Amino acid sequence: MLKGAIIGFGKIAQNSHLKAYQNDELKNDVVITSVVEPLEANKEEGKINHPELIFYSSMDELFANEKIDFIDITAPPKFHAQLIQEGIKQNVNILCEKPFTMNLEEAKTTYALLKNYEKVFMPCHQYRYSPIWQNFKSFLNNSNGNVNSLLQFNIFRLQADPGGTNFNPSWRTDKNVSGGGVLADSGIHYLYLSQWLLGKPKSVTAKIYNLNHSEYQVEDTAVVILEFEKAIAEITLTWGADKRVNNARLISSAGSLNYEGKTKLLKNFNGKEEIISVPDASDKAHYFSLYISLIKEFISKINNNNKSRNLIEEAFDSINLLTKCYLSAEKGKTILLNDE
Numbered sequence: 001m002l003k004g005a006i007i008g009f010g011k012i013a014q015n016s017h018l019k020a021y022q023n024d025e026l027k028n029d030v031v032i033t034s035v036v037e038p039l040e041a042n043k044e045e046g047k048i049n050h051p052e053l054i055f056y057s058s059m060d061e062l063f064a065n066e067k068i069d070f071i072d073i074t075a076p077p078k079f080h081a082q083l084i085q086e087g088i089k090q091n092v093n094i095l096c097e098k099p100f101t102m103n104l105e106e107a108k109t110t111y112a113l114l115k116n117y118e119k120v121f122m123p124c125h126q127y128r129y130s131p132i133w134q135n136f137k138s139f140l141n142n143s144n145g146n147v148n149s150l151l152q153f154n155i156f157r158l159q160a161d162p163g164g165t166n167f168n169p170s171w172r173t174d175k176n177v178s179g180g181g182v183l184a185d186s187g188i189h190y191l192y193l194s195q196w197l198l199g200k201p202k203s204v205t206a207k208i209y210n211l212n213h214s215e216y217q218v219e220d221t222a223v224v225i226l227e228f229e230k231a232i233a234e235i236t237l238t239w240g241a242d243k244r245v246n247n248a249r250l251i252s253s254a255g256s257l258n259y260e261g262k263t264k265l266l267k268n269f270n271g272k273e274e275i276i277s278v279p280d281a282s283d284k285a286h287y288f289s290l291y292i293s294l295i296k297e298f299i300s301k302i303n304n305n306n307k308s309r310n311l312i313e314e315a316f317d318s319i320n321l322l323t324k325c326y327l328s329a330e331k332g333k334t335i336l337l338n339d340e
Contacts, residue, residue: 002030002299003068007059007083008075009037009046010164012097017074018050020291029299032072036062041166059086070120070302073097076163077184078177081106084121088113093120093302095295099188099322100315102179107319114312120301122294122308123315127189128196129293130286132259132278136250137197139257139269149231149252151197153190156241159213160185160220173216181218182237183208183325191325192318194226194233200317201226201233205334206325212240224325246281 004021006013013035021032034054037043043055056062059071070093073083081101087094100123101107114121127133140149160172160182171177172185183206195201204226208219220239225232250257255269265276279286301308321337328335 001028002070002302003033004030004070004072005034005036005062005066005068006032007036007071007073008079009035009042010074010167013074016288016291017072019288020295023292025292026295030295033068034062034066039166042164045166059083059090063090069093070095076171076177077102077179081110084110085113088117091119095122095124095298097124099179099184100319104319104323107316111312111316115309117307120298120307122298122301122311124294125192125314126290126294127193129290130279130281132265132281133193133197135265135276135278136257139250139267140197142269143252143254147230147252147254149250151194151231151233151250153235153248154245155186155190155237156243156245157186157239158241158244160216160239173218175218178218180322180326181208181216181222182220182239183222183224184322187222187224187235187237188318188322190235191321192314194235195314195317195321198228198231198233200337201228201321202338203227203334203336204321204324204328206328208329211238244282
């Protein structure tokens with residue numbers, strides 16, 4: 001059984017990661033023995049709620065007392081690069097929440113360390129495990145790449161999700177901690193999904209706004225257009241909506257996929273219409289299930305010594321593209337990516 005430690009014990013660690021490890025599908029293969037949490041209030045609260053875990057204040061303290069197989073980094077983005085590098089020094093397998101790092105400079109340094117690393121590194125790019133996006137991938141594969149496509153994602157939220165009360169409930173809107181607003185937080189998922197579905201883009205055009213939350217120091221709304229060899233992807237994100245909604249569509253001359261939220265995916269391919277049952281992308285239970293699939297793959301890669309260099313590249317590419325989105329918004333122009 002693999003032994004691991006969670007690094008940073010905020011809401012995502014407690015509500016998603018830890019519960020996934022303790023799920024019946026995983027509990028016989030992996031165990032979380034300990035937590036690193038420098039914030040005293042979080043640590044004391046964690047000890048009360050999770051007496052089965054050992055709490056440490058630092059990575060040094062953890063590794064001085066335990067021999068573990070992996071770390072799961074769930075701290076805010078500001079700390080990711082440092083924590084990944086500490087994990088590399090300790091020669092353990094690493095799972096890390098998105099975004100990979102807080103900026104491109106950190107991503108370049110960390111990528112250079114990881115590309116020849118002898119252990120497994122995986123970013124938390126869990127959306128790929130959703131049946132919704134797997135259907136999109138299958139549709140594109142069946143089209144054989146011979147037609148031009150339009151891919152659209154719409155992600156609407158009322159506000160930025162609050163963080164834990166003991167750290168900084170509004171850390172997602174603090175650029176010094178999060179690295180950006182809705183584009184860095186939710187948008188990063190759809191940037192890597194777009195590349196997973198369509199390959200590397202040729203150009204990016206982005207706009208960011210404060211639509212309904214002028215008190216945020218980061219954007220609450222973003223619109224991104226990515227141009228690929230055979231497709232255009234349009235990503236619209238906001239924290240300024242009236243309700244939580246996810247929808248998406250893929251359109252081509254060969255057919256279309258339409259996901260309007262809830263549990264139905266409408267497919268039209270070669271003139272044949274079909275309704276496919278899928279999970280609700282806005283349902284937190286579905287979101288949780290994706291972590292189980294992610295961790296299963298992480299465990300498999302550790303057990304099979306499968307380093308999957310493509311995932312390290314994917315993590316870097318997501319930050320590179322995110323950086324170019326913000327650059328495009330800042331410059332007010334399209335950024336070409338061909339020469340990178």
